[in-house]
Amino acid sequence: MSLFHIKPKIYYGSDSLDILKTLEMKKVFIVTDKTMVKLGVINNITDILKERNVEIEVYSDVNPDPKDEEIIKGMLDFVSFDPDCVIALGGGSPIDACKGILYFVKKIKRAMNETEKLTFIAVPTTSGTGSEVTTYSVVTSGNKKIPLSDVEMLPDIAILNPVFTETLPPAVIGDTGMDVLTHAIEAYVSANPNLFSRTLAIGAIRTVFSDLVKNYENPSLEKERTNMQIASCMAGVAFSTSSLGINHSVAHSVGALFHKPHGRLNAVLMPKIIAFNAKNPAARKAYCEIARALDFIPKTEQEGVEILIKGIEMRNAKMGIPKRLRDLGIPKDEYFKQIDKIINDIENDMCTEYNPRKFSYAEIKELLEEVY
Incomplete structure (x- = not known):
């Protein structure tokens, strides 16, 4: 039921x-x-x-x-x-x-x-x-x-x-706004989707792509602030009914160990997680649907994935969000020392259950090495 x-x-x-x-x-x-x-x-x-x-x-x-x-x-x-x-x-x-x-x-x-x-x-x-x-x-x-x-x-x-x-620092606007995008994208590609969650997720994704950077560059703009509040709300309803994925599972573990902002971790991880999940055909199709909903015209599903990733990376760059975990000041030796714990946390995180791609220990370890 x-x-x-x-x-x-x-x-x-x-x-x-x-x-x-x-x-x-x-x-x-x-x-x-x-x-x-x-x-x-x-x-x-x-x-x-x-x-x-x-x-x-x-x-x-x-x-x-x-x-x-x-x-x-x-x-x-x-x-x-x-x-x-x-x-x-x-x-x-x-x-x-x-x-x-x-x-x-x-x-x-x-x-x-x-x-x-x-x-x-x-x-x-x-x-x-x-x-x-x-x-x-x-x-x-x-x-x-x-x-x-x-x-x-x-x-x-x-x-x-x-x-x-109105008075949020730009860095907080960027971090939290990319958290909204992560919620919405993970809700859309979840292995437990429905028409309610996907419709709300697409609405949130389109709003973030349209208004987040404007909000970041000029926090006084009331229309964009209001739109981002509504997008956050829509994404919340979407993932509450369809669940999230390993973008959040990894961010939960790394955030608890190294005390970095949750939204910024999600933003840094997102391009690599999308590429990782897109090896699953259903996820690849869903990511391409998102790219098309953003008015891009990919010729293939894989091109849709790549366009979506590029769009996210461009927004990260405009808001000063780095590409890798090492750029957040996470020590290399300590990070790799904690890899097994991070993997264990991911496997036991409730967000992992409906991630669209199932993976082995070796595959998730390779991903964790790549995102660093």
Whole structure:
């Protein structure tokens, strides 16, 4: 039986925060990071809540690649405050941390025969992860990133407001935007596709190709900022229903070991991963379909793959994203020392299951050597 789950409600545009003026809420628990507090970004939300005399608790002890101990601390604060609404504000890390908090609190309460009724709102401040519309969360434990997936981690409401992306540094715009592209391309070529996921993925891909570099070069352009938020959202819905692939599996492992930005890792890996997967006929056909949807006219499927790769490399170059992992400052000796662990992580990552090409140990090792 196939299922396409449509959730959350998505409010977007410059007036989208107005929804917070209408919802029933008495106690709101906000999960964010210290930067959002320090820069006053959180005030866009708390000012509205204070006008309504809503009680607020802020948990901001979230770092990039949120760790299990941060989740546990957040759980304790959450249970103590006992809110009727929770708002995740930030990039992928605060939203993932919030999801992790809710995931484990609900499991514990269910085991105690208690129910947890609350409204979960996600407010992304980057256009990249799509976490505001997915069932996924990634939690770091030691030197390993652990992807989680559960429908209970899906927000009830997502708010996409361009005010939150107006002051993003260009490097963050580039990295997170290429993460959107990775989500969409992997969703499209997944071994578990459907018409919903492929249609949304193509929409996201076309938008990234059209608007990301413009957004990178001029972050003040509201139309492009809004379009990238919507593209991120569409890509999130797409991969949530069709899954991802080894581009993310490799990025998860390398990111946990060497602490490099997730989106930038995806961008660096993508051209080589596409070439690797394109040896599978179904994947090659799908990549060529993407090239044609971008209005290229390849004569063969392989030419379509090569055109797509070239288009990605050109956008990476325009945004200062390097071609290889070594250019990110990852030490050669340590990287090759960790190859077996990286391969083990890839094999056990949930994103690998629907990668379009199956591979042997020797094949994935050769790929890892090539991307370095």
